[in-house]
Amino acid sequence: MEGKATERDVWGASTMEKTTHKALKIRSNEAAQHWTDALPIGNGRLGGMIWGGVASDTINLNDDTLWTGNPGNYTNPDAPKVLSEVRKLVNDGKYAEATKAAVNLSGNPSEAYQLLGDIKIDFDESHAVYDKETYERELDLDTAIVKVKYTAGGINYTREHFSSSPDKILVTNISASKPGSLSFTIYLDSKLQHESSVQGQNQITMEGGAPMGIKFSAVLELKISDGTGQLHVVDDKKINVKGADWAVICLAASSSFDGPFTKASESKKNPTSESQKVLDLIKNLSYAELSARHLNDYQKLFHRVSLQLSKSSTTVEKDLCSVTGNQSKATEDEKMSTAQRVKSFKTDEDPSFVELLFQYGRYLLISCSRPGTQASNLQGIWNKEIYPPWDGAPHANINLQMNYWPSLPCNLKECQEPLFDYISSLAVNGTKTAKVNYEASGWVVHQVSDIWAKTSPDRGEAVWALWPMGGAWLCTHLWEHYTYTLDKDFLKNKAYPLMEGCALFLLDWLIEGPGGYLETNPSTSPEHMFVAPDGQPASVSYSSTMDMSIIREVFSAVVSASEVLGNSQDDLVKKVLKAQSRLYPTKIAKDGSILEWAQDFEDPEVHHRHVSHLFGLFPGHTITLEKTPDLCKAADFTLQKRGEEGPGWSTTWKAALWARLHNSDNAYGMVKHLIDLVDPDREADFEGGLYSNLFTAHPPFQIDGNFGVCAAIAEMLVQSTMEDLYLLPALPRDKWPNGAVKGLKARGGLTVAINWTKGDLHEANLWSNNSNSISTIRLHYREYAVTTKVKFGRVYTFNKILKCINEYPL
Numbered sequence: 001m002e003g004k005a006t007e008r009d010v011w012g013a014s015t016m017e018k019t020t021h022k023a024l025k026i027r028s029n030e031a032a033q034h035w036t037d038a039l040p041i042g043n044g045r046l047g048g049m050i051w052g053g054v055a056s057d058t059i060n061l062n063d064d065t066l067w068t069g070n071p072g073n074y075t076n077p078d079a080p081k082v083l084s085e086v087r088k089l090v091n092d093g094k095y096a097e098a099t100k101a102a103v104n105l106s107g108n109p110s111e112a113y114q115l116l117g118d119i120k121i122d123f124d125e126s127h128a129v130y131d132k133e134t135y136e137r138e139l140d141l142d143t144a145i146v147k148v149k150y151t152a153g154g155i156n157y158t159r160e161h162f163s164s165s166p167d168k169i170l171v172t173n174i175s176a177s178k179p180g181s182l183s184f185t186i187y188l189d190s191k192l193q194h195e196s197s198v199q200g201q202n203q204i205t206m207e208g209g210a211p212m213g214i215k216f217s218a219v220l221e222l223k224i225s226d227g228t229g230q231l232h233v234v235d236d237k238k239i240n241v242k243g244a245d246w247a248v249i250c251l252a253a254s255s256s257f258d259g260p261f262t263k264a265s266e267s268k269k270n271p272t273s274e275s276q277k278v279l280d281l282i283k284n285l286s287y288a289e290l291s292a293r294h295l296n297d298y299q300k301l302f303h304r305v306s307l308q309l310s311k312s313s314t315t316v317e318k319d320l321c322s323v324t325g326n327q328s329k330a331t332e333d334e335k336m337s338t339a340q341r342v343k344s345f346k347t348d349e350d351p352s353f354v355e356l357l358f359q360y361g362r363y364l365l366i367s368c369s370r371p372g373t374q375a376s377n378l379q380g381i382w383n384k385e386i387y388p389p390w391d392g393a394p395h396a397n398i399n400l401q402m403n404y405w406p407s408l409p410c411n412l413k414e415c416q417e418p419l420f421d422y423i424s425s426l427a428v429n430g431t432k433t434a435k436v437n438y439e440a441s442g443w444v445v446h447q448v449s450d451i452w453a454k455t456s457p458d459r460g461e462a463v464w465a466l467w468p469m470g471g472a473w474l475c476t477h478l479w480e481h482y483t484y485t486l487d488k489d490f491l492k493n494k495a496y497p498l499m500e501g502c503a504l505f506l507l508d509w510l511i512e513g514p515g516g517y518l519e520t521n522p523s524t525s526p527e528h529m530f531v532a533p534d535g536q537p538a539s540v541s542y543s544s545t546m547d548m549s550i551i552r553e554v555f556s557a558v559v560s561a562s563e564v565l566g567n568s569q570d571d572l573v574k575k576v577l578k579a580q581s582r583l584y585p586t587k588i589a590k591d592g593s594i595l596e597w598a599q600d601f602e603d604p605e606v607h608h609r610h611v612s613h614l615f616g617l618f619p620g621h622t623i624t625l626e627k628t629p630d631l632c633k634a635a636d637f638t639l640q641k642r643g644e645e646g647p648g649w650s651t652t653w654k655a656a657l658w659a660r661l662h663n664s665d666n667a668y669g670m671v672k673h674l675i676d677l678v679d680p681d682r683e684a685d686f687e688g689g690l691y692s693n694l695f696t697a698h699p700p701f702q703i704d705g706n707f708g709v710c711a712a713i714a715e716m717l718v719q720s721t722m723e724d725l726y727l728l729p730a731l732p733r734d735k736w737p738n739g740a741v742k743g744l745k746a747r748g749g750l751t752v753a754i755n756w757t758k759g760d761l762h763e764a765n766l767w768s769n770n771s772n773s774i775s776t777i778r779l780h781y782r783e784y785a786v787t788t789k790v791k792f793g794r795v796y797t798f799n800k801i802l803k804c805i806n807e808y809p810l
Helices: 079-091 095-105 271-281 287-302 338-348 351-368 399-403 413-438 470-485 488-509 545-565 571-580 629-642 648-660 664-674 680-685 704-717
Strands: 025-028 039-042 046-050 056-063 117-123 131-140 145-152 155-164 169-176 182-189 194-199 203-209 215-224 230-234 238-244 246-255 306-310 718-720 724-727 738-746 750-757 760-768 775-781 784-790 794-798 804-809
Touching (some): 025 351, 039 145, 039 155, 039 351, 046 155, 046 246, 056 169, 169 182, 182 203, 203 271, 215 238, 238 246, 287 351, 306 351, 399 648, 413 470, 470 488, 470 545, 488 571, 629 648, 784 794
Antiparallel strands (some): 039 046, 046 056, 131 145, 203 215, 306 738
């Protein structure tokens, strides 16, 4: 019997040699001046933003369950009457009138994500002056630890910050090189209504609540060096530390949120008691033990994938297969701040910065989405406002889905679990919305939601609010999870029941249209207007290309899943199969682009940020180079017509789309386009870009672009279906001529390791961790293609002409 497959072992199988390389660090030579300069830490639920001030410091705190409001009524009994009116107007070609009438289908706004508060630290007069040349603030992606270092009065001070998932706490360690020289005052504060008090000598408790509902508590516990230093309570709200060698600060936080179906006033949870229990569990652990537990947990996820990109032919022989995430010794130019690296990218196009951006996306996903937490919202878990932009709410017309694009290809499948839990909650409320609003079976989700699993339309204009495809798009993630993991239990027990409910709604939502087609009516293309034939602006018509593309994707997934599960004779599947052939097809406009709407309407904004009509190309699978070359040609022209400009998430979606077309130049061009330093004082002058902490900008900050660029880079290096695997399909050979990537996942349960030199494949390793099947895959590289079987527990090595040159146990 073969032992359990371990991916770490195969990572030593490359012929490349280790080389000096830039560490995966986000650096600054000064304290944060803006929130988007601060460095994020998180354990999936509890987030912190580290400013790194010297005389005084602030750590912003967030809890992913702290939102305004309560569960809502997501139904509208008047909607069916309005729906009939809108459908008639659309059928009569009165699109502008239909657009106005459809406002009556709109609902209420989502609730808003909140901040929790701040840890405030005021240092004594010894910190009033410090040596600015010694100041360093950095986030090490390899350890998920933020460090702040500086010298004041000849004494070296160091702070370390991390948010621990295994121990559910945020930890700060402050130390000084000279014994007895650490003195500061610490307290908690919040923009929300709150009260704080010191408990005993070394604890501060802050209790408060979000508007209209959820209560919260944060409990801070302070430990200082034994036998050195004193603690004093100040004003019953602050603790003063005097003359310590070191101090360790542990903070636990909790809220009264008890699920999306429980009113805040009816919650039985006691946030203060919950927080205190967390601290009690770690009271006997030293800082070294807390740090080790944090590292062990985090690096099990982060070290699964390594990426190295290089221009220089002198560094061709690199071995990333042996890299365990600990990038080797720093080079001189690592003293350069990350903001400077962003600025210089326009001229130096440093490939190692792309590595950093890629791994930062993985870091952020690990930090804001773990099993048992909430799904990542519009800002992940990091927020500084009581009412953040767009309420910080999950938007299901691209943004929420993009947050999870890297989870499967970038080997972080566990991080997608909160999304599946969220979909389950949405299906409960969405069943009521579908029944009352649309007299349909199954379940539906619209464009925006919140922690209460809101499923009704948003408030406002139909151009954004009337979009009942959010749940269907989310359902594609369920099937994708199976295609990557081949987890049949997940498919049977979690995914397929949700997919069935989604398909039931779609079957009812589709109505008879002209030409024997099934159509969606009303239909919009997210957030995009058109000019109706009568010259009036409108957004509501029928069978937008995105509607049809998503439905086609869901129906295909249902059929494929039913075959896996042996349900292909079920009545639902038969209905889906019958409907599939009648879906309105994707069509090409007169100018050669993909039609965005069912008719060739005039587009008043050809550079619009959304590229919804290209869903079938990416993230969908219905437009492919092999099967639909004409549509691919039209998609190419569509992207050219749309242009480069757009928010960060739009830029990264375009990068992934170009990658699917195997257009390496344009895919790389969009990655480069994103790398533009945004000035927080002049946000209005920018579209897209990066802040100094590498958060992506709409602007303002939206985290989806960070995940989108991570997924797009992966797509440039590896693409797959259940039958085919493409190596380096969109590699920009002149920009990244040498490199290696290890640990990316491919559909069919495969893991991939590739290295290349001078723009050409050197070798590729494939292996499977699925013990229940033998994968048969067509492997592609340029003009070469071979069919191969991949058995569990075996590694297969292929050369540049795809000849299998080695096979050995994993």
